[in-house]
Amino acid sequence: MNASTDQSDRFRRSMCPVANTLELVGDKWSLLLIRDMLHGKTTYSELLDSPERIPTNILADRLKRLEAAGIVLRSAYQARPVRYAYTLTEKGAQLGEVLQALVRWGKRHIPGTRTLTESASRAGKRGRPRRSIPGGAKTGRSG
Numbered sequence: 620m621n622a623s624t625d626q627s628d629r630f631r632r633s634m635c636p637v638a639n640t641l642e643l644v645g646d647k648w649s650l651l652l653i654r655d656m657l658h659g660k661t662t663y664s665e666l667l668d669s670p671e672r673i674p675t676n677i678l679a680d681r682l683k684r685l686e687a688a689g690i691v692l693r694s695a696y697q698a699r700p701v702r703y704a705y706t707l708t709e710k711g712a713q714l715g716e717v718l719q720a721l722v723r724w725g726k727r728h729i730p731g732t733r734t735l736t737e738s739a740s741r742a743g744k745r746g747r748p749r750r751s752i753p754g755g756a757k758t759g760r761s762g
Contacts, residue, residue, distance in 0.1 A: 643688045644714065648673055648681050650721070653690070653707065653714050658735060661704040662696075670738070685711070 632638050644650055651671055660666050667678055682705060685691040690711035696704045707714075725732045733741065 643690065644685075644717075646681070648677055649685060650714070650718060652678075652681055652685065653711060654718055654735070656691070656705065656707050657712070657715050657718065661706060663703065663705075666705070670735075690714070 630639055631642055644653070648671075651669065651673070652666060655666055655669050660669075663678065663682075666682075667673065667675065673681075682691060682693070686693050686705075689708055692706050692708050693703045694706070695701055722734060726734075
C-alpha cells in the first residue's frame with residue numbers, strides 16, 4: 620500500500636475538509652450540543668434541557684460520537700450512581716468560530732432569529748421565567 624492510498628483510506632467520501640468536518644458535526648444535533656457547552660452546560664440533564672428538546676437516545680449517541688472524535692471530554696463527577704460532566708476539548712472549543720459564523724449568517728438571512736442570550740434577555744423583559752445560561756458563554760461567543 621502506498622502513502623496516497625493510506626491517506627485516502629482515512630476519509631469516508633473525500634479529502635475535502637468541509638466533507639470531513641460534516642462527518643463529525645454535520646448532523647442536526649452536534650453543533651447545538653457544542654453551543655450549549657460553550658454556554659456552560661456540562662451535565663446530561665443540562666444538555667437535555669435545551670430549547671430544541673433533543674431526545675435522550677440521540678443525546679447519548681451524540682455525546683459518545685463527540686467524545687470519540689476528541690471534541691468532548693467526559694469525566695465522572697459522582698460515583699454512585701456514576702454521573703458524568705461533559706466539557707469541550709480545545710479542538711471542540713475551536714468550533715465556536717464555526718458557530719459564530721452560523722450565528723452571523725442566520726441573523727442576516729433568517730429574519731426573527733435570536734441567540735440564546737437574546738432569547739433569555741427578551742423572556743426576562745416580558746416577565747416570564749428566564750432560562751439561565753450557567754456561566755455564560757465561556758469563550759465569549761454567543762449562539
